[in-house]
Each structure stands twice: as C-alpha cells, then as structure tokens.
Amino acid sequence: MSNPIISIIMGSESDRPIMEKAGTILNEFELPFEIIVSSAHRMPAKTTEFAATAKERGIKVIIAGAGMAAHLPGVVAAQTTLPVIGVPIASGALHGIDALYSIVQMPSGVPVATVGVDNAKNAAFLAIQMLALSDPDLEAKIIRYRQKLSGV
Numbered sequence: 001m002s003n004p005i006i007s008i009i010m011g012s013e014s015d016r017p018i019m020e021k022a023g024t025i026l027n028e029f030e031l032p033f034e035i036i037v038s039s040a041h042r043m044p045a046k047t048t049e050f051a052a053t054a055k056e057r058g059i060k061v062i063i064a065g066a067g068m069a070a071h072l073p074g075v076v077a078a079q080t081t082l083p084v085i086g087v088p089i090a091s092g093a094l095h096g097i098d099a100l101y102s103i104v105q106m107p108s109g110v111p112v113a114t115v116g117v118d119n120a121k122n123a124a125f126l127a128i129q130m131l132a133l134s135d136p137d138l139e140a141k142i143i144r145y146r147q148k149l150s151g152v
C-alpha cells in the first residue's frame, strides 16, 4: 500500500481489537493507514514525536482511541493542527463513561471530534468524509456505500 494518509493511534495493545474495526473500514475504501500504539502517560515522548511529525509525514486525519482517563486524543490534538477523531474505549470499572467524558470534554480551542463508545467504525467513516471534501471519487464511494446500507 502507498504511504499512509490516516493514522490510527491507541493507548494500549488492549485497545487493538476495537481500533482494528476502523482499519477494516479504511481497507474497504482502499485508503492507506498506519496503526500505532502509544500511551500518552506511559510513552509521552513517543506520543509527542508522533503528533508533532504526523503532518509532515503526509497524514491528513488522526483517529485516536483510548480508555479510562483517555487523554491520548487530546494530547495528540494539542500538538498538531490535523483533525483528531477520538474513540472512547470501554475498559476499566466505568465501562467507557470515563473515556467518553474525557474525550468529548476537551476545553475550547483544541477540539477532538468524538464518536460513540467503542465506535471505531464511525471514526473511520468520519475520517473518510473529511478526506472526501477534496476527493470526488471518494465521495462517490461513500454515496454508493450508503445506498448499499439502505438496500438501494
């Protein structure tokens, strides 16, 4: 596959089964992506390096999944102007409520677009729609996909 234009980053290997669902959708749309595990608190230097260099590496959108305190999407968003889509993961005693609140409640100025708990597929669809703003062929694929969803 060609150089990745979407990054899927997650806080732990334990997030991978959920976050791979985003990859499945991106594969269906034949979009090149990368998958990275980098915890904001266990690997802060790696996370900073990732966020600070993503744009120059050709990445257009970042999908960031994390559970519990779930600061990864916000930490990434703070260090890039690329759009960041956060996926709250249902892990730990609060089953994703904690991650949802952490990700959706970013203070004004540094946004993270937030999808539903464990809904990595919607993060991929949103990323695809962002890319389709400047890619009519991709937009046509989305329209065909939605027609299939509705049985047309």
Ligand code: RP5
Binding pocket: 010, 011, 012, 013, 014, 015, 039, 065, 066, 067, 068, 069, 070, 089, 091
């Ligand atoms: C977060 O803590 C990760 O995103 C994960 O969802 C959660 C638990 O991580 P592990 O203890 O399973 O590595 O940082």
